[in-house]
Amino acid sequence: MTGVSSDVVRVDAAPLLAIDGLTLERGQSRILDGVSLTLGRGETLALVGESGAGKSTIAFALMGLIGRTEARIAGKMRFDEVDDLASLNERGWSRLRGRRIAMVFQDAGAALDPCYTVGGQLVSVLRRQLGLGKREARERALALLEGVGINDPEARLSAYPHELSGGMQQRIMVAIALACNPELLLADEPTSALDVTIQAQIIRLILTEIRARGASCVFVLHDLALASQSCDRIVVLYAGQVMEAGPSRGILENPRHPYTRLLKSCVLEIGTTTLDPPEGGVPSYDDMPAGCRFATRCPNALQRCVAERPPLAPEGERLIACFNPEPRS
Ligand SMILES: Nc1ncnc2c1ncn2[C@@H]1O[C@H](COP(=O)(O)OP(=O)(O)OP(=O)(O)O)[C@@H](O)[C@H]1O
Ligand SMILES: [Mg+2]
Structure with a gap:
């Protein structure tokens, strides 16, 4: 299924999460x-x-939100002591989802239930997941809202989602996701529906809360510069294949995979941190090259790239899947 060896991708002895050949x-x-x-x-x-x-697809697979009838999944997703998340049944997932692995969705307005107050949604998560009594759950909900920077949390508890701004809704989503102190937070483009200043606040908030809890976080982001500022490491994905992975600063300063370089040049050309898709677009999933999926758009492509998949090979702290990478600077 894949030429990637699990030995190659392991960066520490016991990572919290190890996805292998998914x-x-x-x-x-x-x-x-x-x-x-x-x-x-x-x-x-x-x-x-x-x-x-395929960024959201990875996040949804890690939350157990892709049904067996919906898609065929192979490979392994090891999470702490759970050997493979894909083999869990609903009962197994109910012990993990929302408790140990939580998610902040892209569009809080759509993810929050419009029929229930903010307090109702937060309190019900706390009661269901942590078994708290009504009063205790309410107190915890107030503390969580305060923690995510909501002014007058008492009043906000009785508000419906549509009565709040987009930034406030996203803060509520963060509070709900953090309610059970998850070990892993998945944040799927948590700020793409917000304006730039609020974006920065929400990302800072998530990072602060994650660090305070010693938790781990997978951020799904379009933007290479923002990713590099916000996260320890970056994984660059193209059409469902990992092209390059490594420490954030190195990836931004000296991208070795031609696709990473393309992403970087986009950010710089536009002169903002908003990324427009590079020309050409991802090819149809029904008609992918057998080898490197980027080969059809790659300025460095060799003949073998179309037929043969380059292995994700280590180079220093980095992993690169390319037969003809950019030079090291
Ligand atoms: N429920 C679904 N049924 C069929 N195809 C799907 C479904 N969800 C996603 N896809 C397809 O899977 C591919 C990867 O989608 P995914 O949403 O994971 O991409 P993404 O990287 O998150 O993109 P974006 O940045 O636009 O959110 C796309 O071609 C998409 O059309
Ligand atoms: Mg997505």
Whole structure:
């Protein structure tokens, strides 16, 4: 299924999360093709790549939100003592989801239930997941709202989501995700629906809360510069394949994979931290090259790249899947 060896991707003895050769197929389309990555305890990792790369698919698979009838999943997702998340049944997931692995979704307005007050939603999570009594759950909910920077939390508890601004809704989502002190937080483009100043506040808030808890975080981001500022490590994904992974600063300063370089040049050309998809777009999942999926758009492509998949090979602290990478600077 993949040429990636688990020895190659392991960066520490016992990472919290180790994904090894994750492949996910919907019908004829192989959406994820042998994705391998690790996440250490207390580490923050950014999944970066243009639209359709499979970033959310990875996050949803890690939350157990992709049904067995919906897609075929192969490979392994080891989380702490759980050998493979994909083999858990609903009962197993109910012990993990929301408790040990939580998610902040992209669009808080859509993710929050419009029929229930903020307090009702937060209190019900605390009662269900932690078995707290009504009064205790309410007190905890107030403290959580205060923790995520909500003014007058008492009044906000009785507000409905539509009565709050987008930034406030996203803070509530963060509070709900953090309610059970998860060991792993998945943040799927948590700020893409917000304006730039609020974006920075929310990302800072998530990082602060994650660090205070010693938890780990997978951020899904479009933006290479933002990823590099926010996270310890970056995994660059293209059409369901990992192209390059390593410490954030090195990846931004000296991208070795031609796709990472393309992402970087986009950020710099536009002169903002908003990334437009590079010209051409991700090819159709029904018609992918057998080798490197980036080969059809790659300025460095060799003949072998189309037919043969470059292994994700270590180079210093980095992993690069390329037969003809950019020179080291
Ligand atoms: N429920 C679904 N059914 C069928 N195909 C899907 C489904 N969800 C995602 N896909 C396809 O899987 C591929 C990867 O999608 P995914 O949402 O993971 O990408 P992404 O990297 O998160 O993109 P974006 O940056 O736009 O959010 C896309 O081609 C998408 O069309
Ligand atoms: Mg997505």
